[in-house]
Amino acid sequence: MKNDVDHLPPAQQEELALATRILMDEFAVAISRATQPWKKNGKVRKVILFGSYARGDWVDEPENGYQSDYDLLIIVSHADLADIAEYWYVAEDKILRDAAIARPVNIIVHTLEEVNRGLTRGEYFWVDIAQDGVALYELHGTALATPQPLTAADAYEMASGYFADWLAKVDTALEGADFYIGKGHKNDAAFTLHQAAERAYTCFLLVRSQYVPRSHNLKFLRSLAEDRETRLVEAWPRATKVDRRRFELAKRAYVEARYSAAYDIGSDDLQAIRAAVAMLRDTVETVSREWLDGLRQKADL
Missing domain, CATH: 1.20.120.330 (Nucleotidyltransferases  domain 2)
Incomplete structure (x- = not known):
């Protein structure tokens, strides 16, 4: 997995950096008043760009109605933190309304265990992310499992x-x-x-x-x-x-x-x-x- 977006134009690099910052900031707000340990100590373990912008074959023709979205996988420390409505809705809304982010941003949220389970099963979706994805943010010690072949x-x-x-x-x-x-x-x-x-x-x-x-x-x-x-x-x-x-x-x-x-x-x-x-x-x-x-x-x- 790559860990930089140098293959993208500066405008897209800046948009992804801003989107990542909004996601991280709003997640911190969402867990700030928590009392349960799993929530209070909740972590974003990785943010991974996948899809066309990660591979380098995106389309950017808004005048014709064709524009690739940014697809982001957020890996969290607890399954309940994947609840979009409770932890990610505000961030998604802020990204949508931010004029500095010109392209749509889609997110999926899973735990590292869920992702690694898919990788060990050889499921194509997760294998493609492991092979083509770009880590925009990651904590130490959050390596993905080695993909296993699916017959x-x-x-x-x-x-x-x-x-x-x-x-x-x-x-x-x-x-x-x-x-x-x-x-x-x-x-x-x-x-x-x-x-x-x-x-x-x-x-x-x-x-x-x-x-x-x-x-x-x-x-x-x-x-x-x-x-x-x-x-x-x-x-x-x-x-x-x-x-x-x-x-x-x-x-x-x-x-x-x-x-x-x-x-x-x-x-x-x-x-x-x-x-x-x-x-x-x-x-x-x-x-x-x-x-x-x-x-x-x-x-x-």
Whole structure:
């Protein structure tokens, strides 16, 4: 694992340094009034940049709607410190609102034990981080475990199970959305389309990496998935403001379509989102079947 971001332009280096500082500062505030020893003595053990900015193949074309996110893994000293709402929400919000950070920042939070368990199992997501990641911050004595190989046969067995399970869940959600559209229940349809898209990304990520974050943020899931498979980009056009607004409508539907009286979605937008999710579903099926075929051949099954 590398420990510098010298391969990045100065602007990105400064943004990552600021984002890391905000995360560390707000975590310190979150645990400052704790009484339980595990919380009072809580530590951030590592902050690791992973994904396209770590590898060096990021995209930075905001004028065209294409801009890679910063993906950060935060490793903490206790599992309960991974609670986003309690320990990391304020930091995420500050980063989002800070004009000096021009690119989106996504975080996942785990313990060192969780990460090392994934590495010893050979799970692709964690192995990729160990190989390509950049340590932005780390305490002494927090080395990652040596990645162990996952056999093609084991990978195929895991991936094929995920694929069958989650693709069926995507189809169930799409059927539910069609029912609500037919009844004219637009908000229920929008929420259910969000669920179909979330399940499609979950299907893809589990098949390809054996990991999906504990998140309902469609933009985060899209970013992680598209980072591994560029063909998924086509499902959500970004060329026009209308295209981008429709994705935001789908993203917001998880909360607002259920709980906000201000959430409003028209029939044209709903049908466009339905078409996008259907395309996403079909692309996920295509690329996942290709991946499974490759694993089957490697395993000589």
